[in-house]
Amino acid sequence: MILEVISTILLILGAFFSLTGAIGLFRFPDFFTRVHAASVTDSIATILIITGLILRTDFDLVAVKLLFILIFLLLTSPTASHALAKSARHGGLLTLAEIRESKKGDND
Amino acid sequence: MLALAATSVAILSVMALALARALKADTVYDRILGVNMVGTKTALFIAIMGFLNGRPDFLDIAIVYALINFIGMIAVLRFFEYTASEPDEDTQEKSK
Amino acid sequence: MYSKSLMDRKTIIYLTTWTLILAIFWLLLSGYFKPLLLGFGLVSVALVVLLIWRMDKTDKEPQQLSFSLRFFRYIVWLIGQVVLSSLEVTKLVWGSSKKLSPATAKLPVTDIPEHSRVLYANSITMTPGTLSVDIDDDYVTVHALDEKSIKSLQQGEMASKIAKATGEKN
Structure with a gap:
């Protein structure tokens, strides 16, 4: 019973952080800041939701499988974000600060 | 049960928002970011769906989905990294 | 270089650890104990360990699993x-x-x-x-x-x- 209450809290918190990340995707001004918003949903929302689901199992094979999903997602999503940021950088996308700097250079 | 349903609805709306971001984006990288978010959320959504239906065997599908999503992401990024047009001289200077 | 002995002691310990980890991983994911499925598991574990062994012969990275x-x-x-x-x-x-x-x-x-x-x-x-x-x-x-x-x-x-x-x- 207590476990179910904790699990409910964790799931709702996870859903809240997912929504935060999705809204951040729209509110943040440039690509590199948007990656940060997406990484909120990738890290903490995943941890919270999967932990909430684990608390609803009987702590058997299903829980182990959920743990595998969690470990796998936590290993791969930073790698994917890094690969994305790196290829954006090599594709010549500038960060917000650099754009500001180059504009200043134009005005001088 | 209600919490599970609420969470799955929230994840579905997150997926819709990310998809909207992917459709209405300035750069190709923004699109990939949105699509990647849809992918990871789908893996979570499948897991929650399994619990909602009382069929934990859905978790296997979630594992496979997460694997394929990651490999697909890396493949797409490789493609864009090598086919992107060469950056200008000055941007290359700055990225060093 | 490697012709002196096929495998030294460190490599054997390393490969055995990997075999155990992979076997446990297979059993946890499948959960079936039918002979046919166990056989498939045996074949894939052997294949992966063979790949690890061959890859380690080509690169010079240190062999270690540091889970302390x-x-x-x-x-x-x-x-x-x-x-x-x-x-x-x-x-x-x-x-x-x-x-x-x-x-x-x-x-x-x-x-x-x-x-x-x-x-x-x-x-x-x-x-x-x-x-x-x-x-x-x-x-x-x-x-x-x-x-x-x-x-x-x-x-x-x-x-x-x-x-x-x-x-x-x-």
């Missing part, structure tokens, strides 16, 4: 950091967007042992608010939502913890 107690303590600390910085980013998302002060910086990685630099870059990316954009032999380029998080990375708490967690036991 320190490593798990580091993971717990990292999850704490993830929670804290997520709250920061959440505040930034819901607050006014004028507070944003994104910054980039190059952090030296020469102090960190070579095999744990990947862990360092991955940890930086995993905590929301900081993102490792590029990594080479001497520097990792970090993009942060807030200049404060760059400063706290420059103080080097995470770097020293990683060096401790994966370094040689002394």
Whole structure:
């Protein structure tokens, strides 16, 4: 019973952080800041939701499988974000600060 | 049960928002970011769906989905990294 | 070089560890104990161990699986950091967007042992608010939502913890 209450809290918190990340995707001004918003949903929302689901199992094979999903997602999503940021950088996308700097250079 | 349903609805709306971001984006990288978010959320959504239906065997599908999503992401990024047009001289200077 | 003996003792221990890990992994994922499925498991474990052995013959990376107690303590600390910085980013998302002060910086990685630099870059990316954009032999380029998080990375708490967690036991 207590476990179910904790699990409910964790799931709702996870859903809240997912929504935060999705809204951040729209509110943040440039690509590199948007990656940060997406990484909120990738890290903490995943941890919270999967932990909430684990608390609803009987702590058997299903829980182990959920743990595998969690470990796998936590290993791969930073790698994917890094690969994305790196290829954006090599594709010549500038960060917000650099754009500001180059504009200043134009005005001088 | 209600919490599970609420969470799955929230994840579905997150997926819709990310998809909207992917459709209405300035750069190709923004699109990939949105699509990647849809992918990871789908893996979570499948897991929650399994619990909602009382069929934990859905978790296997979630594992496979997460694997394929990651490999697909890396493949797409490789493609864009090598086919992107060469950056200008000055941007290359700055990225060093 | 390798013709003297086919495998030395370290390699045998290393490959046996991998065989055990992979066998447990297969059993946990399948959960069936029918002879046919166990046979498939045996074949795939043997195949993967063979691949590991062949790959290790070609590259010169150190063979090690470092799952020490320190490593798990580091993971717990990292999850704490993830929670804290997520709250920061959440505040930034819901607050006014004028507070944003994104910054980039190059952090030296020469102090960190070579095999744990990947862990360092991955940890930086995993905590929301900081993102490792590029990594080479001497520097990792970090993009942060807030200049404060760059400063706290420059103080080097995470770097020293990683060096401790994966370094040689002394």
